[in-house]
Amino acid sequence: MINPAILLTPGPTPVPEAIRKLMAEPIFHHRTPQYRKIFGDVSERLKKVFLTENPVYTFAGSGTLAMEAALVNFHSAGDKVLVVENGKFAERFTLIAKAFGLNPVSLKVPYGEAPAPRQIGEALAKDKDIRAVCVQLCETSTAVLSDVKAIGEIVSKTDALLIVDAISGLGADRLETDKWHVDLVISGSQKALMLPPGLAFLSVSPKAKARMATAKLPRYYYDLRHYEKSIADNDTPWTPALTLVLGLQKSLEMIEAEGVDNIFRRCAENAQYTRDTLQKMGLKLFSKAPSSTVTAACVPEGIDGEKLCKIMRDEKGVVVAGGQGEQMKGKIIRICHMGAIGRKEIETGLGVLEETLKEMKSSSGSSCCCSCK
Structure with a gap:
């Protein structure tokens, strides 16, 4: 090459030199006031990119981990989830749902096309037992943008949660999490956030948090009850991807500056x-x-x-x-x-x-x- x-x-995507240099500096221990100050700053700054007042949880892992967390923390075995399948990454929601004993209802959309919000409304009206709707902001495999704003208006009038995979789209395609009634937004570090792979993110609305209290699916590593307790202290329950978090702080500074x-x-x-x-x-x-x-x-x-x-x-x-x-x-x-x-x-x-x-x-x-x- x-x-x-x-x-x-x-x-x-490319990692800017300023971020690479910062991540190359000597490492330090994460269970310290030094790290908690950095992580607290990062957790607040992430909200500005997500355009939310909701907490944004950070995981050490890929975006798929956050997709799994978005399903497992808010559902019980047998729950129906509507999955809008318009590409390879949308289809991953169905695979995860099946793996955990959920009942995915597939709304298939031809590759290259965006889902019509009315289709989602019709599916919810037809089946009142649907507990969540899973859609892509940008379906990376097809470069298709979904009308999340219109979909959010529809889903917000039901008891279902709106789960948006914004792993690639966050910070490039507009997504107004709170204004558009999005309950769970998923993202990853290796896209518009200009970092290497290894961090995953999940924002959680009050509606979703209320559902979490009744969810019965087994979970441990990404059990948000652990993260909720830790984030109050500007910390994580498990060992963080320290170097990536340092890079994330610099990345968010650069995003805010622009x-x-x-x-x-x-x-x-x-x-x-x-x-x-x-x-x-x-x-x-x-x-x-x-x-x-x-x-x-x-x-x-x-x-x-x-x-x-x-x-x-x-x-x-x-x-x-x-x-x-x-x-x-x-x-x-x-x-x-x-x-x-x-x-x-x-x-x-x-x-x-x-x-x-x-x-x-x-x-x-x-x-x-x-x-x-």
């Missing part, structure tokens, strides 16, 4: 630039409801998307993501525009993409028609 590579994947609204605007502008440039190349956008987090485009007919990504990565030092799952593997590419990724990196990456496509078309004799149907 050519170094340093330009990283345009939707996670992990301003959350300015970041939303920058990501939206870079996303539009990416979409416009891809279409000028003759590529078809995969998402019918584009996200400011990541853009997905269909590769031309006759071009192997996996080979395209491999050439760009190994020979030209630009790393983009391919498609996931049988339906999208080798057929789409995904380019990220969140976190520390700027216009310069995007311009370079798109230039390399165009160059590589021309080379592959020339050698294969393919047309400009796209493989996505």
Whole structure:
């Protein structure tokens, strides 16, 4: 690989030098006033990114751990949960629910499309036993943005909890947790927060907290009752990912300095630039409801998307993501525009993409028609 590579994947995203330097400093013990001061600061600053007054719990683990915590802490065996399945990561909610003896009700939406809020309203009206609704802010596998605001209005009028997976979208696509009536927001460190993987986050509304008192599913490591007690003392119940928390403090300082609204605007502008440039190349956008987090485009007919990504990565030092799952593997590419990724990196990456496509078309004799149907 050519170094340093330009990283345009939707996670992990580039880690700024100031954060890397801080995380390289000598480590210290975490059960100290020094750490509790830092963790207390981080816990409050996270609320500004989540746009919430609710507590935000921090776990040592990946985003999937927080997805699991969002289901297990608030349900009992046999509870029905409505899962809006419009991509590979949305489908993970169903797998987790089944693993813990919940009863997932799948609302299947074609890949590349966003769920219609009315569909969710109809499902809730049809089945009053549904205890939660699981949706994606940005479905990373398809680059689709959901209308969480409209969905929140609907779910808030029921007893169901609204669970939003914002692992990739938080800090890039607008999500107003409290105003939009979102009960549980899930996120991770390796996306717009500009950190390596290893931290997961979960914000919890008062409505969700009340439900937690009656939940009977077994849990231990991510049992929020432990975290609730510890966060009051600016601490965690188990050993924290200390170095990542130090990096998170710096990341949140950088986000505050730029301003959350300015970041939303920058990501939206870079996303539009990416979409416009891809279409000028003759590529078809995969998402019918584009996200400011990541853009997905269909590769031309006759071009192997996996080979395209491999050439760009190994020979030209630009790393983009391919498609996931049988339906999208080798057929789409995904380019990220969140976190520390700027216009310069995007311009370079798109230039390399165009160059590589021309080379592959020339050698294969393919047309400009796209493989996505």
